[in-house]
Amino acid sequence: MIDKATLAAIRFGYGPPRAAMGGPADMLAALAGPDEMAARHPTFGFTDALPVLAQAADARKMLRQNPDDRKTYQAAVRAAAAMSESATRARFARALDAPDAFRERLTGFWADHFTTKARNAPERPLPGTLVHDAVRPHLTGRFEDMLIAATLHPAMLSYLDQVASVGPGSPFGQRRNRGLNENLAREVIELHSLGVGAGYGQADVRQMALLLTGLDATAREGFLFRPERAEPGAETVLGKTYDGDGVEPIKAVLRDLARHPATAAHIARKLATHFVADSPDPALVAAMTAAYRDSGGALDVVYGAMLNHPAAWEPVLHKARQPVDFLLAALRALGMTGDEMRKMARGPFLRMLLRPMALMGQDWEKPNGPDGWPESQEAWITPQGLGARIAWAMEVPGRLVTPMPDPPGFVQTALGSAADERLIWAAARAESIREGVGLVLASPAFNRR
Amino acid sequence: MERRDFLKGLTAVGCSAAAHPLLTTVTLAQGTGLGENRLIVVILRGGMDGLDVVQPLGDPDFAALRPAHIPSQIGLTGPFALHPGLGGLQGLWQAGQLGFVHATSTPYRDKRSHFDGQTLLESGTGMDVAIGAQRDGWLNRMLQAVPGLRAETAYAVGREALPLLAGPGPSRNWTPEVNLVLSAQSHLLLDHIYHDDDLFRDAGAEAMTLSAELSGREARKADARGAEKGPFGPGDDRPWPDVDTLVDFAAGRLRAATRIAAFSLSGWDTHRGQNNAIGRPLSRLQRIILRMQAQLGAEVWGRTTLLAMTEFGRTARQNGSGGTDHGTGGLMVMAGGALRGGHVFGPWPGLSEAALYDRRDLMPTSDVRAWAAWAMRGLYGLEVATLEGAVFPGLEMGPNPGLIL
Numbered sequence: 001m002i003d004k005a006t007l008a009a010i011r012f013g014y015g016p017p018r019a020a021m022g023g024p025a026d027m028l029a030a031l032a033g034p035d036e037m038a039a040r041h042p043t044f045g046f047t048d049a050l051p052v053l054a055q056a057a058d059a060r061k062m063l064r065q066n067p068d069d070r071k072t073y074q075a076a077v078r079a080a081a082a083m084s085e086s087a088t089r090a091r092f093a094r095a096l097d098a099p100d101a102f103r104e105r106l107t108g109f110w111a112d113h114f115t116t117k118a119r120n121a122p123e124r125p126l127p128g129t130l131v132h133d134a135v136r137p138h139l140t141g142r143f144e145d146m147l148i149a150a151t152l153h154p155a156m157l158s159y160l161d162q163v164a165s166v167g168p169g170s171p172f173g174q175r176r177n178r179g180l181n182e183n184l185a186r187e188v189i190e191l192h193s194l195g196v197g198a199g200y201g202q203a204d205v206r207q208m209a210l211l212l213t214g215l216d217a218t219a220r221e222g223f224l225f226r227p228e229r230a231e232p233g234a235e236t237v238l239g240k241t242y243d244g245d246g247v248e249p250i251k252a253v254l255r256d257l258a259r260h261p262a263t264a265a266h267i268a269r270k271l272a273t274h275f276v277a278d279s280p281d282p283a284l285v286a287a288m289t290a291a292y293r294d295s296g297g298a299l300d301v302v303y304g305a306m307l308n309h310p311a312a313w314e315p316v317l318h319k320a321r322q323p324v325d326f327l328l329a330a331l332r333a334l335g336m337t338g339d340e341m342r343k344m345a346r347g348p349f350l351r352m353l354l355r356p357m358a359l360m361g362q363d364w365e366k367p368n369g370p371d372g373w374p375e376s377q378e379a380w381i382t383p384q385g386l387g388a389r390i391a392w393a394m395e396v397p398g399r400l401v402t403p404m405p406d407p408p409g410f411v412q413t414a415l416g417s418a419a420d421e422r423l424i425w426a427a428a429r430a431e432s433i434r435e436g437v438g439l440v441l442a443s444p445a446f447n448r449r
Numbered sequence: 450m451e452r453r454d455f456l457k458g459l460t461a462v463g464c465s466a467a468a469h470p471l472l473t474t475v476t477l478a479q480g481t482g483l484g485e486n487r488l489i490v491v492i493l494r495g496g497m498d499g500l501d502v503v504q505p506l507g508d509p510d511f512a513a514l515r516p517a518h519i520p521s522q523i524g525l526t527g528p529f530a531l532h533p534g535l536g537g538l539q540g541l542w543q544a545g546q547l548g549f550v551h552a553t554s555t556p557y558r559d560k561r562s563h564f565d566g567q568t569l570l571e572s573g574t575g576m577d578v579a580i581g582a583q584r585d586g587w588l589n590r591m592l593q594a595v596p597g598l599r600a601e602t603a604y605a606v607g608r609e610a611l612p613l614l615a616g617p618g619p620s621r622n623w624t625p626e627v628n629l630v631l632s633a634q635s636h637l638l639l640d641h642i643y644h645d646d647d648l649f650r651d652a653g654a655e656a657m658t659l660s661a662e663l664s665g666r667e668a669r670k671a672d673a674r675g676a677e678k679g680p681f682g683p684g685d686d687r688p689w690p691d692v693d694t695l696v697d698f699a700a701g702r703l704r705a706a707t708r709i710a711a712f713s714l715s716g717w718d719t720h721r722g723q724n725n726a727i728g729r730p731l732s733r734l735q736r737i738i739l740r741m742q743a744q745l746g747a748e749v750w751g752r753t754t755l756l757a758m759t760e761f762g763r764t765a766r767q768n769g770s771g772g773t774d775h776g777t778g779g780l781m782v783m784a785g786g787a788l789r790g791g792h793v794f795g796p797w798p799g800l801s802e803a804a805l806y807d808r809r810d811l812m813p814t815s816d817v818r819a820w821a822a823w824a825m826r827g828l829y830g831l832e833v834a835t836l837e838g839a840v841f842p843g844l845e846m847g848p849n850p851g852l853i854l
Contacts, residue, residue, distance in 0.1 A: 161720045166769050190560075369494075390629055390653070426642050435638075
């Protein structure tokens, strides 16, 4: 039988090793406290990335003028890649060091909710900057603030084509014969707030797209509002009319979307599905939805409703760890620290972590679309996905740590009271330490949460 | 416009496309019950713009809807011309081994969500079933309807699950890149620890069986073939390992006992700068078709039908940024030696304002499931009652269009 502290560490963190999560009250208190990991392992915001992005944009321009001189472009791309990789390593380092890893798991959840992707090498740092600027600061605040920050972020404006959308009736649209691009408007409603099942229609998407015109971002100036591109007049979304100039009406519609009952239900269900079960107990979702509605979308209150609900503590592990969480949990169990993660050479980092992660089905920061990674255990524990996990578990740990841990002891380190009899029996019977450690990491108990 | 530099890099693909459009999955099935004919299904994720791929240049309303469009010079039949990105397929068209269905769609309407649209396309159900409620895919239900298939003789390849072939019917998943070498003892111990967990037991058993079957020799063979220069079509002069490895792997299986393969190919979500953005996924699709033809050889290609279908088409009008937004009626691409090609099938609805769906999208004039159903009937002799009852519940197939020779 899994005890509650072990369950907390597995379900809401990266497993028992070095975890100090306790129960719901401790976890909520830690969340309310200072963000020590952000200070210890810093990441980059958009403003920090601006020089690198601007340089890459210049280099791209030069490359078009003089296609034979690739050196400047390649150097700019390398700088962008290095910046992006250092942000990734910092995120991983936090996961390895955090005693209260719930904050890191929540960061992963919201980074996925607001998925963005770099479309080419020079823009590689962009997705990480959105997590830094829009997700982490609002992790325990109100959802509407996170929604506004994420929607107005240059990474989002670029990824979902808002930078190419122009009010057809605006001065710029009239002069240049330019018009709308619906992409961001649709996904804000469908994915980020109400959810696809909610009662909205194509007319709402269209009006939302008109309302969002004027939002822009560039590699030199960052976020911009361009009044000459904004559609004149008022727009009506979900029956409410938004008028006025500048960003304020856009913030107003995002606030209203965040406060909509459908958004409360959508966010509650998504959180419960991510943390507790692929098909969560309706009572749990209802309690979280009510907490969201009653608090006006205060996320710490919603997390509290989840952690204080008995359905969140059923001692049966129903879900599969996603590949990134599987790898981080494994590295934690093997004793790797955040500083070691940040010092790891580039070759091994790619060869032993990011490429195997892609083979497990999760190409880091490159999900298929803006809906992010799948949740269901069947999407991850496929023959090829599990095969890649087994291959990693058997081959890589021995190249990362010396000496390797003794398998029977490693079962306890990695899993504590979540270790089952079959695994304890098998770990002691492996032919080598390498294979014993591999069996533990490849086991259902270690791959579930 | 200085900001264009920044944007250029962000233009290529829209909201559902991968950074490098991935050929995600190959799914394969084999068995004596299917006879000698091969079926390859390609799911085109992101919403392919059929109006750009098979361009209705002779339609009087087209030019006004697409002012920035560059008309193709490659005439097909009637009002239609082929996008130059598929120009390498002209020989197939002339040989009657390439065909299209225009203005076709699933029953999905109005919300225009990629994710619901793809779920419906792969589950093969109508709008009377809640989206996502059907857990198995239509290709899997076809396998369930054919006697004589064995679990160990059907499998799938790729990094990602493909709902199209998911379900209780016999099929398997694998990706040639995972190389799993286990000692006998580790194999036994893994069997032991997976024993009580159905999901891990089934996935693990399949992983271990397949890696043993396909290990070493086969993987090296696939690599060697991938290094050869194949008939890639105009402009495709460099190796594309992700496409080639999976196509070659699937072709190798199809030359042997495998009868059904499924892939998915993303990159079609062309919200912006479509004239450029659609080139890349088109050349990948062309590469898949030509390389598949070459790797299968004349005899097997002669018994093969490839169907490429997408979750929805795109808006008839270009949008404000030289792209197109999510629409309704789309296009199915068909190829293969078993196909009665050289036709653009399906009634053409026209593009006048009144003829459009919701005054914005190409009006669907057929159900894409009906074409797939007639192809399966032609290839495998499945009963209409089975196709309308079990494979595509609630579908009315209508008259036989004679897709298969």
